[in-house]
Amino acid sequence: MNILLLEDNKKLNQTITKRLKLKGYKVDSYLDGNEAFNSITEGFSCFILDINVPNIDGIKILKKIREFYDEVPVIIISASTELEVIKESYAFGCNDYLKKPFFIDELEIKVQRLCQIKNDLIYFDGNCYFDYKSSVVFINNEEQRLTKKERLLMNLFLTKRNQVLSYDTIQNYVWEGSFASLESIRSLIRRLRKALSNRYIETVVDTGYIFKST
Template sequence: MKIFLLEDDFALNESIKDMLETEDFDVDSFYDGKEALNNIKNAYDLFILDIFVPNLNGILLLENIKKINPESIVIIMSANIDISTIKDAYSKGCDDYIKKPFNIQELLFKLTKFRKDSDIFKFDEDILFDKKLKKLLCKNKEIKLTKNEKNLLLLLINNRGKTVDYNLIENFIYDDEPTSLDAIRSLIKRLRKKFPKELIFNNTDEGYFIK
C-alpha cells in the first residue's frame, strides 16, 4: 500500500514514516504543502495530511486530491480541535481525523481498516490493470501502453462509474498545458484500440468513463 505523508514537523514525520515502513507500507513523505501539491498525481492509495503546513494547508490539498480522484482515502491530522475545522475537513471529503498529539500506534490501527489486499483492478477475468506498476494485462500477457495511456487509464479507473471531463484529463495527463480536444480524443482512440473489446465509454461533449 503506497502512502503519501504530509507533516512539517521533521521528527514526527520521520517517526511516522519509519513506523509505517516497518509494517511494509510504502511511504513518500513531504514537509511543505506546495511541494506536496506537485506530487499528488502519483499513484497513492492513501494520504495522511497535517492541516497547518508551510505554503499550502492540508484542507486545500485535500480538495485538490479529491478533484483528481474522488475515491482517494485521506486522513487529516491536526492539533486543532475546533469543531468547524473538523467539519470543514469532513465536508471536503476526508475519511478520518486524528487529533495531535497521538500515539503512532493509534494511526496504524486506523490504517489497517483502509489497507488494501491488492492493487489490481479487474475489468473482467481476462483483463487486469496493476495500478501500482501501471501494467495492463490481457490473458496474462502485457499490453504495451505509452506513459500518457497508462496515466489516462489510471485516471479513468480511479473515477470508475463517473465521467472524467476534458479539463481533468488535461490537468492530470498534460500537467495543465493547453491541449486540444482533438489530441485528447486521439489519445482515447489509441487507448481503446489496446483493448480486445469496448471498455471505455463516452458522454457526448462531456468526457469518458469506465463502468
C-alpha cells in the same frame, strides 16, 4: 495506487509508510509542506495530509490540490480538535478527518474505503487485468506497457469504474491541471482503447467516457 503522505513527525511518517507499503500501495512521503506542495501534480490517487507542518500547512496544500483535482480523495490527519479547523478542512474539500492519536488500521480502512481499490491486480474480465505495481496491462497473458498519461488515465478509470468521467475530470487528473484540448483527450482515449483491444471504454456523447468492467 500511488499515495502522497505529508506528516512531519518522522516516526509516525515511517510507520504509516511502512504499513501502506505492506498493503501494496506506492507511497511518496514528505516531512516538509513545501516539498509536498511541489509534488501534488505527480498523478497521486490519494493524499494524506497533516495540517501543522513546516513551511506550507496542510490546509493550503488541500486548497491547491482541489484546484487540480476535484475527486481525488484527501484525508486530513491532525492533532487539532478545534471545530473551526475541522470545518475549514471539510469546506476546502477533504474527504475525511482523522484525529491524532489514531490506530494505523483506522487510516488504512479510510484509504481502502475512499479509493475503492484493494488489490494490486485489477481484473476487467477473465482475460484482462492491470498490475498496479508494474503499471502494465495483460491481455490474454500478453503484456501491454502504458505511457505516463495512459497510466494516469487507467488509474482514474479504475478508481471510478462504471462511472461517467467528464472531459474536465480527465483533463485535471491526467494533465495535472494544465489545459488539454478535446482532441488531445480523444487521442489519449484512442491509444488506451488500442492497448485494451477497444472493449472497455465507452463514449458518453457530449460528456466524457465510462470504463465498464465486471
